[in-house]
Amino acid sequence: MIKVKNLTKKYQNSKALQDVSFEVAKGEVVGFLGPNGAGKTTTMRILTGFLPMTSGQATIDGLDVFKDSLKIREKIGYLPETTPLYPEMSILEFLNFIAELKKVPREKRQEDVSRSLDKCDLEDVKNKIIKTLSKGYRQRVGIAQALLGNPDVLILDEPTIGLDPKQIIQIRKLIKNLGREKTIILSTHILQEVSAVCDKVIIINEGKTVAIDTPENLTSKFSGGMIVNITVKGNAEQVKNCLSGLENIKEVNIKNQTEGKVQLEVKSKGKSDSREIIASAIVRNGWGLLEISQEKMGLEEIFVKLTGKNNE
């Protein structure tokens, strides 16, 4: 549905995007993940025809985003960053205006607008003036306008930014529902969001794609060995030496030591689960095993690893 090949965008001196390539299949919900300034918004602006690329190619549904920009703009719904809306208008007036621009025929306009209001749960407030709305409602109006004209592709730039937790959950639910029938690209720097709604993640940093995969694959690919946390009653050095000698154990670190209790972090090689071996070794030595738990490397760590923000 969306094909991006070697996309490069230069601003006067800086390169905002360098050779970004990815594909999005029909019906996929793709999360664009990256720190601020990574090039997410620039990519979206190029796809929506607001900015041209410096080089490279991008097509949506086989149409070139630069040459067939007007046609593409009919097929996509776009929510720009910070959800710009006309504050003086009422929700209904605003949506009618956008529907008109989206070339929804006059006789279908009312139906289209009410479908959109209904999807975003705005029916009850449709006559309210936009400037009086809360951030959560504004965001829904932003998504509602993107839905007008029933586009196949939705491009949402930071759809949940600045919302309270309850609103975030509502918007995510809405996006998930929309994802059943539409192809969606959304950008975010919130990692749970990606695991919550996306089929695929594109991690982008300093204008380059650093990873494209499903959230699950990313987690298993980058976790690089399992970590087991244990708390044991016994001598720290003895426990450490004993565990280090076990099969498949890469590293043992003492994290904390208090009154005969010791907390250790045990890293095993590969993806093997060493919990059983560790537990039996401790029991064999007569130490008291107080706690044992497996730590999974979350998307957070992977993200930090990939974007190299963690230089400690």
Place this chain on the structure above:
Amino acid sequence: MNNIFAITKKELKTYFLSPIAYVVFTLFLLIAGFFFATYLINTQQATLRPTFYNLIITLLFFMPLITMKLFAEERKAGTLEMLMTKPVRDSEVVLGKFLAAFSFFFVMLASTLPYVLILTKYGNPDMGAIWTGYLGFLLLGAAFISIGLFASTLTENQIIAGVLGFSLILFLWVIGWLSGILGISSDSIFNYLSFATKIDDFFRGIIDFRSIIYYLSVTGFMLFVTIKSIEVRKWK
């Protein structure tokens, strides 16, 4: 075409949803009424010419106030991105906004028509000069609006857009003075470029096609530059 009207309709609505329209309209009518009434009472002459001159000066100030928000506000609020990523051409947006400001101006001007009624009821004015005067107003107003619109694309600050628009209009108004200062003959390039020299003919009841073409070309040229100015974002 539909897109142009959609934008015109929206802009006109926005004028009247905010206080701008009411403030500008009311004050314009007050000032116009003052000019008309004082002149009429003082001289008892059935002519609109002096009122027209005063109104032109008023418009010099007012027109940039009508146009300054049209692009500057959209840029500041980020709604330009919302607008430009819809299936509309840059030119349609510019023309739509131009037509909105022009319609607003047209209604403002039309609200001075009762003066004509008053004059015809109590006197015998030169109707030809009145209608050509109004024609001159429409042409000049279109040029003012296109300049103000252009100024509005240059900045996201409405005040700067307003001051810039006003300065450009004023400069084109007084540019004819340069020929006097430089001691060049009165049909120099500066006189040709001046707004002021041509409007005089219209108020006297003379229609000079060169003047009409001049005002229309200024408007056309400024609209073209405005469209290009919107496109500049693409080449940065």
